[in-house]
Amino acid sequence: MTRDEIDLRSDTVTRPGRAMREAMATAVVGDAVWGDDPTVTELEEKTAALLGKQAGLFVPSGTQSNLCALMAHCQRGEEYIVGQNAHTYKYEAGGSAVLGSIQPQPLEFEPDGTLDLDLVRSKIKPDDPHFAQTTLLSLENTHDGKVLPMSYLSDARAFADEMEISLHLDGARVWNASAALGIPVENIAASFDSVSVCLSKGLGAPVGSVLVGNQDLIDRAIRWRKMLGGGMRQAGILAAAGIYALDHHRDRLVEDHQMARSIAEQLGGVSGVNVLDVQTNMVFVDFSDFAGDAAAGLANEGIIAAVQAGPSRFVTHLDLPHDTPERLVAALTNAQGV
Numbered sequence: 001m002t003r004d005e006i007d008l009r010s011d012t013v014t015r016p017g018r019a020m021r022e023a024m025a026t027a028v029v030g031d032a033v034w035g036d037d038p039t040v041t042e043l044e045e046k047t048a049a050l051l052g053k054q055a056g057l058f059v060p061s062g063t064q065s066n067l068c069a070l071m072a073h074c075q076r077g078e079e080y081i082v083g084q085n086a087h088t089y090k091y092e093a094g095g096s097a098v099l100g101s102i103q104p105q106p107l108e109f110e111p112d113g114t115l116d117l118d119l120v121r122s123k124i125k126p127d128d129p130h131f132a133q134t135t136l137l138s139l140e141n142t143h144d145g146k147v148l149p150m151s152y153l154s155d156a157r158a159f160a161d162e163m164e165i166s167l168h169l170d171g172a173r174v175w176n177a178s179a180a181l182g183i184p185v186e187n188i189a190a191s192f193d194s195v196s197v198c199l200s201k202g203l204g205a206p207v208g209s210v211l212v213g214n215q216d217l218i219d220r221a222i223r224w225r226k227m228l229g230g231g232m233r234q235a236g237i238l239a240a241a242g243i244y245a246l247d248h249h250r251d252r253l254v255e256d257h258q259m260a261r262s263i264a265e266q267l268g269g270v271s272g273v274n275v276l277d278v279q280t281n282m283v284f285v286d287f288s289d290f291a292g293d294a295a296a297g298l299a300n301e302g303i304i305a306a307v308q309a310g311p312s313r314f315v316t317h318l319d320l321p322h323d324t325p326e327r328l329v330a331a332l333t334n335a336q337g338v
């Protein structure tokens with residue numbers, strides 16, 4: 001990606017800059033599977049501390065982090081409740097069922113990205129040999145760029161305690177939720193038994209996620225990570241990028257949110273474009289009949305985006321040039337004329 005390139009498909013497209021690469025190049029490493037890599041240990045401890053949990057586990061991807069969490073929480077033949085469009089359920093190749101023998105019970109999300117706790121209650125199976133035992137509820141924050149209300153998180157915690165089930169957060173973008181609310185990420189994590197966070201989304205690291213929870217849960221997750229092929233050796237090179245991202249790229253997430261709002265405001269003035277939602281770093285837009293021309297117009301200007309009939313999203317991140325909103329609007333305005 002050249003400095004001026006605009007890629008709005010996802011916040012995963014960022015490339016490590018010079019200072020992050022320098023941190024990677026100079027990282028002190030060891031064999032992390034033996035527990036000998038000080039940089040991996042530092043990243044795990046730092047992330048756990050930020051999220052107010054006992055322990056952390058560095059894994060290659062958010063997919064593996066969520067799967068390690070599910071397998072650490074649930075035994076074979078147990079069930080977890082999850083959103084129909086949740087990443088864990090829909091976008092992770094069915095790993096909980098295939099590799100974990102964990103039955104998912106998917107439910108529709110509410111428009112605000114929450115799961116209706118009365119609906120969840122109605123799906124929790126009684127203790128009867130006919131049923132898989134429900135042992136876990138999994139939420140996502142942010143979900144499609146939406147921030148879950150703090151009051152909902154404490155309601156979900158009270159609910160999980162009442163039902164005696166565990167509560168997992170897919171917090172791939174929990175950093176964005178924290179930045180949007182201006183609340184420490186620890187306060188968000190406090191409602192959950194485990195949280196999976198991504199370093200490779202808005203934080204801009206090339207690779208990696210961290211699962212945090214109590215020591216007992218992380219000890220179980222370490223065995224699953226090994227089985228899933230996620231035991232990495234001199235992984236401090238990657239962990240160094242994660243530490244750099246935590247130190248330097250969290251505070252600037254508000255800039256991504258500002259740019260997303262600016263895109264939404266400016267797109268509001270383009271005919272054929274209906275802005276549906278913007279809360280954090282994602283702008284959801286409906287192009288309806290204009291989708292074909294819009295896609296061609298963006299391609300003409302070298303703007304990379306996934307435009308489709310139905311809701312399309314533009315995702316902001318740290319590699320976008322400052323004039324992205326203006327160039328996006330110009331490209332779409334020009335596309336009107338063709």
Ligand SMILES: *Cc1c(COP(=O)(O)O)cnc(C)c1O
Pocket residue numbers: 060061062063064087088140170172173198200201209
């Ligand atoms: C990206 C993402 C993940 C993990 O994705 P990986 O590509 O496996 O790192 C998990 N949950 C959500 C909500 C995500 O956006």
